[in-house]
Amino acid sequence: MILTEHEQAMLDGKMGEGVKLAMKILVAVGEAYDAPKMVPVTRAHVALSNQEADLWFAEKLVNMGAVCTIPPTVNPSFNLEQFQCITHIDPEDEAIVKRTHEAYKKLGAVLTYNCTPYLEANVPRFGEITAFSESSATPFINSVYGARTNREAAQSALCSAVTGVTPYYGYLLEENRKGEIWVEVEADMKNDFDYQMLGYCTPKFTGFKIPVFTGLHNPSKEALMNLGAQLNTGGNVALYHIVGFTPEASDLETAFHGEIPKEKVVITNEDLKKMRKELTDPSGKIDFALFGCPHFTIAQVKNVAVLVEGKKLAVPLFIMCSASTRNLAKQMGLKNVIEEAGGYLMADTCMDQPSWKFLYGKKGVTDSPKCAYYTKRRDMQFVIASLEESVMAALKGEI
Numbered sequence: 108m109i110l111t112e113h114e115q116a117m118l119d120g121k122m123g124e125g126v127k128l129a130m131k132i133l134v135a136v137g138e139a140y141d142a143p144k145m146v147p148v149t150r151a152h153v154a155l156s157n158q159e160a161d162l163w164f165a166e167k168l169v170n171m172g173a174v175c176t177i178p179p180t181v182n183p184s185f186n187l188e189q190f191q192c193i194t195h196i197d198p199e200d201e202a203i204v205k206r207t208h209e210a211y212k213k214l215g216a217v218l219t220y221n222c223t224p225y226l227e228a229n230v231p232r233f234g235e236i237t238a239f240s241e242s243s244a245t246p247f248i249n250s251v252y253g254a255r256t257n258r259e260a261a262q263s264a265l266c267s268a269v270t271g272v273t274p275y276y277g278y279l280l281e282e283n284r285k286g287e288i289w290v291e292v293e294a295d296m297k298n299d300f301d302y303q304m305l306g307y308c309t310p311k312f313t314g315f316k317i318p319v320f321t322g323l324h325n326p327s328k329e330a331l332m333n334l335g336a337q338l339n340t341g342g343n344v345a346l347y348h349i350v351g352f353t354p355e356a357s358d359l360e361t362a363f364h365g366e367i368p369k370e371k372v373v374i375t376n377e378d379l380k381k382m383r384k385e386l387t388d389p390s391g392k393i394d395f396a397l398f399g400c401p402h403f404t405i406a407q408v409k410n411v412a413v414l415v416e417g418k419k420l421a422v423p424l425f426i427m428c429s430a431s432t433r434n435l436a437k438q439m440g441l442k443n444v445i446e447e448a449g450g451y452l453m454a455d456t457c458m459d460q461p462s463w464k465f466l467y468g469k470k471g472v473t474d475s476p477k478c479a480y481y482t483k484r485r486d487m488q489f490v491i492a493s494l495e496e497s498v499m500a501a502l503k504g505e506i
Contacts, residue, residue: 108137108274109144117270125173129266136263137274145272146279150231150254151179152224153216153268154240154261157200157207157460164262165210168269175215179268180224182241182261183402183427183457184208193451194465216268220455221429223332223402225252228431233354236279238267242477243401245345246335251328253354255279258345278346284355285364286319286348289371294379296323300474300493301379302330303337307476308382310342312372319348319362326352329404333475336401340477386476387491394469396420396501398494399427400458400478405435407494408452412441414498415448421504424450427457450501458482472497472506 110118118134120127137145155161184204190196211218219228225247231237231254239245240259248254257277259267267273277283290309296302309318318338326334326349338344348356356362398411403426411426426445428436433454436442442452456462459481470488473479474497479489490497490506500506 108134108142110134111145114145114272123172125168125171126269128171129168129173129269132263132266133270133272133274137276140274140276142274142276144275146236146275147271148177148236148238148267148273150229150235150237150239151175151177151264151268152181152229152237152239152241152244153179153211153265154182154222155184155207155211156182156261157184157203159203161261162203162207162210165207165214165265168265169210169213173214173269175268176271177268178215178217179264180217180219180221180229181211182220182222183455183460184220185456185460185462186454189453189456190462194462196462197464200461214265214269219429221402222457223404223429226328226332226404227429236273238264238273240264242339243332243336246339246347247332249278249346250335250348250353251331256345258339258343282364284346285317285366286356286362286368287316287370288313288318289359289368290318290320291371291373292320292322293373294376296326298493299327299330299333302326302334303474303476304379304382305374306334306337307341307386308374308378309338310344311382312374313342315343316370317346317348318344319350319356319359319368321350321359323349323352329407332401336475336477340480383491386479388470388488390490390506392470392505393422393472393490393500395422395466395471396424396497397427397458397466397471397473397478397489398425398475398497399453400473400475400481403428403432405432405439408432408436408441408445409439410494411450411498412444414495415450415502416444418448418502420449420501422501424448424498424501426450426452428452428454430454459485463487472500
């Protein structure tokens with residue numbers, strides 16, 4: 108790689124050992140992808156995890172004196188005070204959460220603890236070069252905003268936040284952003300849940316190729332968030348185009364950079380039904396409902412509040428969201444409505460955190476295939492249904 112004088116100085120350790128380590132890792136990544144050079148980044152998002160390897164790396168950078176030059180937003184952790192009201196937190200889990208918090212605070216991160224910072228706290232502009240990790244974040248900013256990021260690891264994104272640069276390869280290059288396969292959607296896209304199914308279903312037909320969708324009309328931001336999250340979970344797809352909607356796909360020709368599409372697939376209602384059948388656990392009695400993977404928006408929180416207002420839930424219902432969404436829901440009276448029904452609005456957390464151990468071995472309902480996918484290793488089973496169906500199931504205790 109050709110490095111600037113400043114980049115070489117970082118690699119040589121002239122800016123400190125922590126910066127040297129971060130730069131060494133980025134150079135190795137760049138060489139692996141044949142990147143010719145580094146380019147500056149203006150934003151970063153780090154998918155911290157509260158897991159041993161993540162914490163080991165963050166603390167290593169802290170101990171070597173590293174501080175972020177580009178303060179990154181960070182992924183969910185879990186709020187000890189909220190969970191201590193409903194379950195016992197193991198001392199070792201409490202300790203790792205506190206250590207992770209301290210490490211990222213010392214690194215200079217913006218402690219959003221939110222997996223959808225692209226909606227409120229870390230919104231890039233078209234063409235802006237960034238370093239984002241997190242499976243719903245990378246496709247959203249690449250596709251919906253037309254910003255640029257590769258599918259970063261938490262560690263490589265953190266290294267970019269420390270150094271202010273990232274290797275120039277992959278989705279940062281114009282030629283690598285063109286559509287690779289045409290996906291004509293004949294399915295009736297009635298609600299945001301259909302976009303969950305479409306996102307998880309598409310890679311079964313397309314593999315890891317960049318899909319160009321036709322047949323989609325004015326999807327909500329929640330639908331787009333769900334589509335990208337499931338594409339990236341089900342198929343490692345961090346960029347998609349929707350003809351006539353996303354900024355790099357004003358028409359089919361533009362989406363394919365003037366080339367004729369080499370492949371085309373059609374996705375129908377039957378395909379979405381088949382995908383749901385493959386993903387979901389059998390119907391029956393449930394122990395809980397869990398939503399917010401990715402984190403719920405205030406509109407989604409309101410939808411739940413409308414469904415449960417004046418009623419009593421048969422099983423606990425948990426909604427994960429950002430702290431700002433939770434505060435807004437409190438001001439709007441939505442939090443009180445949900446809590447009076449027996450539900451919980453949980454800020455700063457993710458179902459992949461150890462705080463949910465009290466649900467291990469139990470069966471729940473969710474609208475998110477991503478949620479069900481991640482929790483398989485946590486011995487949690489899920490029936491997957493639309494948001495309305497899931498809330499109705501929580502009111503009855505079965506689906």
